[in-house]
Amino acid sequence: xxxxxxxxxEMSVQEAETxxxxxxxxxxENNYYLFWYKQPPSRQMILVxxxxxxxxxxxxxxxFSVNFQKAAKSFSLKISDSQxxxxxxxxxxxxxxxxxxNLIFGKGTKLSVKP
Amino acid sequence: xTAVSQTPKYLVTQMxxxxxxxxxxxxxxxxxxWYKQDSKxxxxxxxxxxxxxxxxxxxxxxxxxPKSPDKAHLNLHINSxxxxxxxxxxxxxxxxxxxxxxYNEQFFxxxxxxxxx
Numbered sequence: 001x002x003x004x005x006x007x008x009x010e011m012s013v014q015e016a017e018t019x020x021x022x023x024x025x026x027x028x029e030n031n032y033y034l035f036w037y038k039q040p041p042s043r044q045m046i047l048v049x050x051x052x053x054x055x056x057x058x059x060x061x062x063x064f065s066v067n068f069q070k071a072a073k074s075f076s077l078k079i080s081d082s083q084x085x086x087x088x089x090x091x092x093x094x095x096x097x098x099x100x101x102n103l104i105f106g107k108g109t110k111l112s113v114k115p
Numbered sequence: 116x117t118a119v120s121q122t123p124k125y126l127v128t129q130m131x132x133x134x135x136x137x138x139x140x141x142x143x144x145x146x147x148x149w150y151k152q153d154s155k156x157x158x159x160x161x162x163x164x165x166x167x168x169x170x171x172x173x174x175x176x177x178x179x180x181p182k183s184p185d186k187a188h189l190n191l192h193i194n195s196x197x198x199x200x201x202x203x204x205x206x207x208x209x210x211x212x213x214x215x216x217x218y219n220e221q222f223f224x225x226x227x228x229x230x231x232x
C-alpha cells in the first residue's frame with residue numbers, strides 16, 4: 001500500500017523568506033502523480049502544484065516549486081518570497097494509475113508566515 | 116459561481132440521529148468524491164462515483180451511504196451517528212477517469228463540519 005509521510009507537523013517562516021516543506025512516499029509503482037494541496041483557515045482545499053513521476057523536470061508554479069527525487073521517493077515543496085496569505089496547512093498527496101482518483105494524503109504541515 | 120458546493124457548512128446533531136450532506140458541482144464533471152478529515156486534519160477518501168456508479172468504498176461503515184440522483188450531485192447519508200463521526204467532510208469532483216486519461220484535477224467543495232454530541 002502507498003503511504004505519504006510529512007515529517008514536519010509545524011513550520012514557520014518570516015515574510016519574504018523561503019521555506020521548504022518535506023514529503024516522502026512509499027510505492028512500488030513507476031508511474032504516478034504527486035501533489036501539494038493548500039488548506040487555509042477557510043478550509044478550502046486548493047491544488048498548489050502537481051508532478052508527473054515520468055517527468056524529470058521539477059514542476060514550478062510562480063513562487064511554488066518542487067524538488068522531486070524519484071529514487072529517494074522525496075517530493076519537497078519550496079515556497080519563495082513567502083507571503084502572509086501562504087499561512088495554511090499543506091498536504092502532500094499521491095495518486096497511482098488505475099486507482100480511480102484515489103488521492104492518498106500525508107498528515108499535513110502547518111505553515112505560519114510571520115510579518 | 117461556486118464550482119463545488121456543499122450544504123450545510125456546519126451540522127450539529129445528537130448521537131443516533133440520521134443526517135445528510137448535499138454536494139453539487141456545476142463543472143460538468145462525471146466523477147465525484149467524498150473525503151473525511153478528522154480532528155487531526157488527516158484527510159482520507161471515503162467514496163467516489165463515476166456516472167452514478169460507486170467505484171471506491173474505502174472500508175467505510177455501512178452507516179455511510181452515498182447517493183447520486185444525477186451526475187451533478189453526490190449526497191452523503193449517515194445513519195445512527197456516532198461521536199467518532201465528528202469531522203469535516205469534503206466533496207470533490209473531476210473529469211471522467213474512465214475516459215483513458217490518467218489524471219484529472221479534483222476540485223474540492225468548502226467542506227461540512229459535522230459535530231456529533
